[in-house]
Amino acid sequence: MVWLLSKLYQKYVYYMLKWFTHMLTGKCAIERILESHDLSDGDRALKVEKQLVHSKSSIKNLVDNFGTIVTGSLKTLASLGGSTEVFSKEVAIKNVQSVKVFAFSSNILRLESTMVLICDYRSLIREVEKLRITKFDESNDSHVRMLKNIWRNLKLEDNGDNEFTRTGPHWKDLGFQGEDPVTDLRGMGILGLANLNYFAASYTDKAKQLLIRSHNPTIGYSFAITGIDLTNLCYQLLLFGTLKHIFYYQEKDKLRNGVDFFEECFVQIFELFDAYWIESKPESIMDYGVIRKSFEEEIRASILSRRKIVMKDDQL
Known part of the structure; x- marks a missing residue:
């Protein structure tokens, strides 16, 4: 009725x-x-x-x-x-x-x-979609450069060999599933890689802090995989109009347009998820799905009601 x-x-x-x-x-x-x-x-x-x-x-x-x-x-x-x-x-x-x-x-x-x-x-939306459907190309210097930048900015001191190599077990230290990080990019294409690169290059200390915390044996998570998954969340928020409740309300002296706006949203959402994950006190990585769903519901509600990316009483 x-x-x-x-x-x-x-x-x-x-x-x-x-x-x-x-x-x-x-x-x-x-x-x-x-x-x-x-x-x-x-x-x-x-x-x-x-x-x-x-x-x-x-x-x-x-x-x-x-x-x-x-x-x-x-x-x-x-x-x-x-x-x-x-x-x-x-x-x-x-x-x-x-x-x-x-x-x-x-x-x-x-x-x-x-x-x-x-x-x-x-x-x-069109810019982000173009990146999302673009596959990693070994012959594309800009694609390979993003991988190199991620490695150089986030490599941990105890990695031993600090020279960049395209594949190897060292990528697992950054939270990729296997020895070839490109295999984890399929769902989000170059968009996922670009977001990780932006976080690592623009907020290196904060990104390293989250990476180190993700190695916690009790409440750890896969840093890079989580970043790619949160790229998908940001993409959905953009595609179905949720992010316009931030985009339309930006202060004129802090205005961000294009992919730069999307990448900034990604960084804030990643930081918020990290805090939310720790607050949730997961028993193991198996709790990821439930916590991720709850986080998405809260972030959507926060954006729509307050027109900024905030969780509870915290603001970046």
């Missing part, structure tokens, strides 16, 4: 209310949102985006199903059945203006800044 009422609301009542308010104010929903002075940039972007998604006009294509791209080796996000159209920020703004008439130039300026946020988030 609840489901039926929800469907009826979405199909009939919602649009009737929009039409009535439009007739009463003489302004479309997007214009009313843009004129509201009580909304933050993030709130405004979420509300405008919702209006675009529910629009019956062609502008729905601007945001519907993330507007995925198909060029070269880049595939659509099949799980979402996404559109194959790609819109630049300029085209998106022009298309909205061609359908919606705005009375004040100030609204056009707010529309531009809002559409920039919406389009940048979708561009980020």
